Amino acid sequence: MKKVLLWLLIISMVAMFVLTGFTEVIAQEKERNELAQKYKNAEPGEKFLIGHITFHLSQEYAMMVYQADEQACKQLGLEFVGALASSDEEWITTTESMIAAGAKAIILNCPSVAVMPELARICNENNVFLLTHFGYTGEMFPGDLGPRWVVDNTPLSDEQTYLPLMLLFEKMKQNGKTKVLIHQASKVAATVSTVYINLGVFQAWKEYPEMQLLGHQYGEWNYEGGRKAAEASLAMRTDYEGFWGANDSQTMGGLRALEDRGLMIGPYTASRDMELTTAQAILDKNFIVSAGFAVPYFGGRMVPMAYDMCVGAWYPLPDEMIQAGRIDCYGYPGEIEQLAKDSGVINNPSFKIGPTEENMNKILKQMKATPPEYPFDFRLASISKCKELGLTFDKHAGGDLTLGQNDYYFPAMTKKFGSIDALRKHVTVLFKYFLDTSWADTWAEAEAYAKQFPPELKLEPNWE
Secondary structure, three states: OHHHHHHHHHHHHHHHHHHHHHHHHHHHHHHHHHHHHHHOOOOOOOOOEEEEEEOOOOOHHHHHHHHHHHHHHHHOOOEEEEEEOOOHHHHHHHHHHHHHOOEEEEEEEOOOHHHHHHHHHHHHHHOOEEEEEOOOEOOEOOOOOOOOEEEEEOOOHHHHHHHHHHHHHHHHHHOOOOEEEEEEOOOOOOHHHHHHHHHHHHHHHOOOOOOEEEEEEEOOOOHHHHHHHHHHHHHHOOOOOEEEEOOHHHHHHHHHHHHHOOOOOHHHEEEEEOOHHHHHHHHOOOOOEEEEOOHHHHHHOHHHHHHHHHOOOOOOOHHHOEEEEOOEEEEOOOHHHHHHHHHOHHHOOOOOEOOHHHHHHHOHHHHHOOOOOOOOOHHHHOHHHHHHHOOOOOOOOOOOOOOOOOOEEOHHHOOOOOOHHHHHHHHHHHHHHOOOOOOOOOHHHHHHHHOOOOOOOOOOOOOO
């Protein structure tokens, strides 16, 4: 009898937990639907304009995002207008002109954070949605400036740095090399990525304390900036044995400058983004690895999300406003697998390997096609468009999952953070301590610097 009562008690408790969870989901969806209907500015099936403003196109990442947005608009039957903004004034005037042309949503790639409050104000007043890539700081999250800027799509670049850098450090260790040229990203553009990247460098460095991290110049995200950074680094010393750059475009520029001076360290070079030029360098064995976040998917999926917000099919809850792309590492077949095993990074839950040549041939080469046709059907990533056309929703936009994960997640909902507040505190501290890494060339110096880190800073290399 006691066993029966015990089992009944257990069943009742399980049922209570399930019911409580189900009730919470219902309440959340009710809130979401109410917000979606409150802020909608178009009707399902309506053809309207979506704008895209980018900080430049001299980076393969930025070009692919621009192209994917244009492709997604075409697939969803929407109008597309794209533009460059190279000054604070241009970010404002271009936003205003797109709204005047009828834009219902505008996607910003690496906007000037100085004018984000003004851009949000303009969009709030005109009932236009604002979505960003690399648009937040510790002091300013989507949702802080009203109901129209409520989505930012930025990879956790520490995750995207730690994984490939572990492979670089392992290869250098195996070959008796310790002097690593480090190029940072930028103090003015996409700074949220800069601080994440520098955290990732610190995380990997902790596991290879014998490495010396040198240079610390800023490559400003593009090829020419990378060349200038390398030239400045070479003016300080010329005995670098390995090279880490904050993104592929600036790293390729830096690598060419190093090679022009006779420093042939491509086989000990790593970076992040998985761009076309880098993929070819990997296959030529002149680059170890690049960590990508499926750039065309990363960019293009914002269009169906914007469409769903416009027509009232979806609206993010606070923990969903910060979004991050899943990471895949691409290297030379055979070498990357062995380095992953030797370094132990293969056991990290975030570590995934993608097929370099297949990804390059089937996805990245589309960047140079006329017109580019990335292998995604972005209609499938729209809740509303699937209902309108009788399609089956696919978060991956029909992407081939053998080429990359083509996925994203919500950092605030991970075990690591657990809330948007914890994520905000973490990012705030990152900006205080990691906007620059010139405070340490040796691990002993880094350890001394780290003594001041507060508990809000999440240092563990785990992103579950």
